[in-house]
Amino acid sequence: MKAAQAGFAVELFKFATCRPLWMLPLLTIGLTWALTYLSGLSEIAATGGDLAGSSAADNPLLYSAHPLPVEYQGFDMMNIGVVLMVALGALYAGSEYGTGLIRSSLIADPHRLRLFATRAALLGTVIGATAVLAMGVGTVIRHLALGDQGLSPLAFPPLVWRNLAGVALVWTTLGLLAYGLGVLARNPILPLVLIMPLVVGLGDFFATLWQPARYLPPAAGAALFGPLDASHLAPGSGALVMTAWAVGGLVLAGLVFSRRDV
Template sequence: MIALVRSEATKLLTTKAVWILAIVAVLATWPMSMTNSATPPNLPADSELLFSSAPIPLDYQGFEMAGFGYVLVVAIASLWAGSEYGGDGQIRTTLLATPKRLRVFLVKIALLAFVVAVTGFLTMTGALVITHAVGEAGINPWALTPVIWANIGGVVLAWTFTALIAFAVGTIARTAILPLILISPLVIGVGDFLVGLWPGAKALPTTAGASLYSDPATGLFLEPALGGLIQATWAAVLVAIAAVTFTRRDL
């Protein structure tokens, strides 16, 4: 088992695309948070020149930056799922070295969850510290409120569940293309658009996940606990299907 973890970790951590996407998620979000939080001087908070005239509660300010990293997380998971099925047939070598397929699958999703969780924590913690340091809205950036920490945890969970969903879809399809096509549009705004047309869209995996760190008073999202449960169910079901497919399907 130790040898398997070491070999799979080597694959994941030596894939340049994974490092690039993770670093971009962190280092690009921070300056974007700084720019987004810098309010022009002498501009009222309810000015029409601002992005929204409706004030955002302090505990939820800065979490709009989570959407940028969301896309990169889907890309990381998709690449990790599809990398084994490229032209060199790496999956054959993997299973020759470790014939116990379920063990291989579980190690892969555990490593992915770890990388995404760390990336999400670093990204959003830095983004929120910068948001409240630059915005000077009244919250000490070095002593964030319990609600803000809970919302940061919500982003980490939402990103991790979304990554597992993308990985499961990629494993079932044996390609990185399908999860990118299916999940990326939901992440970049299609999910929120569908909520305006059909209330049932709140139960879509990415929209349900967004409820873990979004202001429920807007009416666009489910209650955090319910949204988290729904997204976790999506992830559990798809991961279970992918596990069965991975262990029983011919190469």
């Protein structure tokens, strides 16, 4: 236990002293807060302060057929964070290989599986905390921007909390999957090439054309933070599939990391 705690403290120090790594969570939080507030003001302006009564048929300023239901307001900004958290996972995996620091890490902790698990645990903790802070406060900011059309931050319904948990799960699982792929490739390029196109919309597009594509990340978790439709999995199934992707990638990467030369 003491060895694991010491290893976590060392990895946390390394993370905190690597500027690109700690800047990504801060950038995610700042962008989410700012754009969530501005988007809320824009939606109020576009609908004339009537979210429920507006549609694209009578309001050309709306981008979608109808404004988002009020319980989902704010979660439309989650894609900003998911892109940056995938980048964080890929960078965290590949940074030590690019600098050769992985050899020093293995000298400090020669137990490879423990080192791998410690790094994954730290990454998951950072991403989860970033998601809760960025989207939790961001959701409050959105509803404050909506004014009378928004929900009271002191009385959010359970669906809002479920959406927040869903965002945290999607960000964390995708970040860990990117980390696992980065360890397998020993560089950040492979996870960015494989995951980023799915994150920016290709996965959702495939899901509308081919039913098995619903199981691709992050399309599998779309209902965890947005309204359910026929082209996506139910929230419970999506959570299981997203977790399975992350666990599968980490198990494979951990086994390879424990056996190969660095």
